[in-house]
Amino acid sequence: MDQFLNVLVVGILLGGIYGLVSIGLNLIFGVVRIVNFAQGELVMFGMYGSYYAYTQFGISPYLSVLVVAPLVGVLGVAIQRLVIQPLHDESNMQIFATFGLLMMFQNLMLAVTRGEALSIGGQVGPAVLSLGEMKISMVRLVTFVVTTLITIGLHLFLSRTMTGKAIRAVTQDKRAARAMGINVERTFLFTFGIGAALAGLAGAMLTPIYSITPAVGGNFIMAAFAVVVLGGLGSVWGAYIGGLIVGVVEAFAGFYIDPALKHAVWFIIFLVVLIVRPSGLLGQAGAEEVGFREQN
Amino acid sequence: MNKTEQFSRPGASPQAALTAAQTGIESGRRALLHYLGAMALVFLPCVLLIDDAHWLNIIAVTYLMGGLAAAWNIIGGFAGQFSLGHGVFFGIGAYVCAKLYLVFGFSPWATMVPAALFAALVAVLISWPTFRLRGPFFAIATLAFNEVAFVIANHFDSITGGPRGLQIPFKAGFSNMIFRERWQYALLMFGFAALVIGVSVVLRRSRLGYYLLAVREDEDSARASGINVLAVKLKGMALSAALTSLGGTLFAMYLRYIDPPTLFTLQDVGVKFALLSLIGGIGTIGGPMLGAALIIPFENFLRAELANALPGLNLAILGLLMVLAALFMKRGVAGAWADLMRRFSRNAGSGR
DSSP states (O other): OOHHHHHHHHHHHHHHHHHHHHHHHHHHIIIIIOOTTTHHHHHHHHHHHHHHHHHOOOHHHHHHHHHHHHHHHHHHHHHHHIIIIIGOOOOHHHHHHHHHHHHHHHHHHHHHHOOOOOOOOOHHHTTTEEEEEEEEEEEHHHHHHHHHHHHHHHHHHHHHHHHHHHHHHHHOOOOOOOHHHHOOOHHHHHHHHHHHHHHHHHHHHTTSSSSOTTHHHHHHHHHHHHHHHHHOOTTTHHHHHHHHHHHHHHIIIIIIIIIGGGHHHHHHHHHHHHHHHHOOOOSSSSHHHHHSSOOO | OHHHHHHHHHHHSSSHHHHHHHHHOOOHHHHHHHHHHHHHHHHHHHHHHHOHHHHHEEEEEEEHOOOOOOOHHHHIIISSSOOOOOOOHHHHHHHHHHIIIIOOOOOOOHHHHHHHHHHHHHHHHHHHHHSOHHHHHHHHHHHHHHHHHHHHHHHOHHHHHHGGGOOOOOOOOOOTOOSSSSHHHHHHHHHHHHHHHHHHHHHHHHHHHHHHHHHHHHHHHHHHTTOOHHHHHHHHHHHHHHHHHHHHHHHHOOOOOEOHHHHOOOOTTOOOOOOOOHHHHSSSSSSSHHHHHHHHHHHHHHHHHHHTTTTTTTHHHHHHHHHHHHHOOOTTTHHHHHHHHHHHHHHHHHOO
């Protein structure tokens, strides 16, 4: 029983990480309707940013978020303006373009850093919270709490503020939103920026947990897609719930089936959900088709 | 895809209609001759004049990748179904061949039949449910299948050799599909590319080919016109997968070593097929081959020049090229060429 509980806790904390890297993707995927393959690389930039902030200036990764997240957000705005916006109604070309960005970012970072794996886990990571038999990694707990807070914050932002309401209006009906005087293009820019900034934030939060390589984004991107599809497209709580599902499934599959197959197990769950209910568990049924219909 | 432009073009002006009538629509046999002849005209001097192993290798890989991209183009280009999971079929071709050859001593030529059938079967099984998804969702699902294949190949090492891979010993001979000379491999790959292009030419003019195009242009209208959309997509996917698996077989015997990263890495396999097609011209017959002819040597050049100085810079440039092509050259070199020719002929016509 203790073992079961332990695996469950590990899974939930892992779910927090997956949820965190997926929030930004979910916002972009849900609102701008872009499959951003380069999202994992934005997380990677966040990791490198906070790594250098820590090693060069001694700034804690949790504090460096204040600088790193806005910077990655600006990059996101640039991507939306220069690459995505010109391709707004060509979903196949968007796939090419964002995959090209993925290759570009990943390999530029490889050229700059020469691919050496970096880590500050030794300095920040090892703190452990002991609860009876259970040992909980502090950094993972902090990450989980942050994921929860950000999800609540984003929910409040989207439901209470004027800008948030504008974003939701654009999601539901671009044309009607435009008729109501909402600047659709600017809303997209803003949303992509926020989504990218959240990826940068996720990166900074994960710096103490994972060792950093140029290819680290690849570890997150498929998980993030799975989370977004499982939880529900564009649903803020969807990313949170989806993250928990993927995390818990991975922990149990890794412990009880085979560590080598843990990814395959949630991939298969992901595929089943994608095929049976493409709108996800919390998403509005049919959203995936309505969203991708041509809406000019 | 810009359908109004495509459909209105021939009848845009009486003059254009006239020239189309004069030249006549190419018959299937002439088109076949046309494409294969052009390919042979490029290939023969290359192989006869070049006696350098390095360049012959590049030529062989160019034709292999050109053929694979053309196979992808059948479902990705003609039918507009953006699969990123063709690595699955590529891997099936490689593993079925290597396994049957190593364990039972089958000739790789003979293993192509079960490999192609198996790939087509897997293609139908995984596509049946995923074809309900559209656009980006379809792409993500195929991507996930590619990842599942990677994990499975890594895990079941009794069959696939797992991360250690499978080594095929060097035993030269035609029936082993292992050759001493590099030009023989170049010829083999040329034959594969010619086969796929030939299939594309015939398919493009067949009933199924027109159905595939109709599905790409407007799935709902195609269905309303009485086309069984799912069946058409499945046939296209099965054909594309079978041809891709042949390429996988050739790749396995060419490299004589296969492991999961070489078969399932997205940037080198699944996405590469699509990228080559994009550069050359998605949905055209010759585009994928053209894309391979441009990109594969360029890639080798970049790798040779840059990879030692700054690892990764060559791939970063390829990524940049992909972004730029998506932004500014959506119809590839073939599309740009067609635009140029049309503008040229229009100018010449108005001058009269």
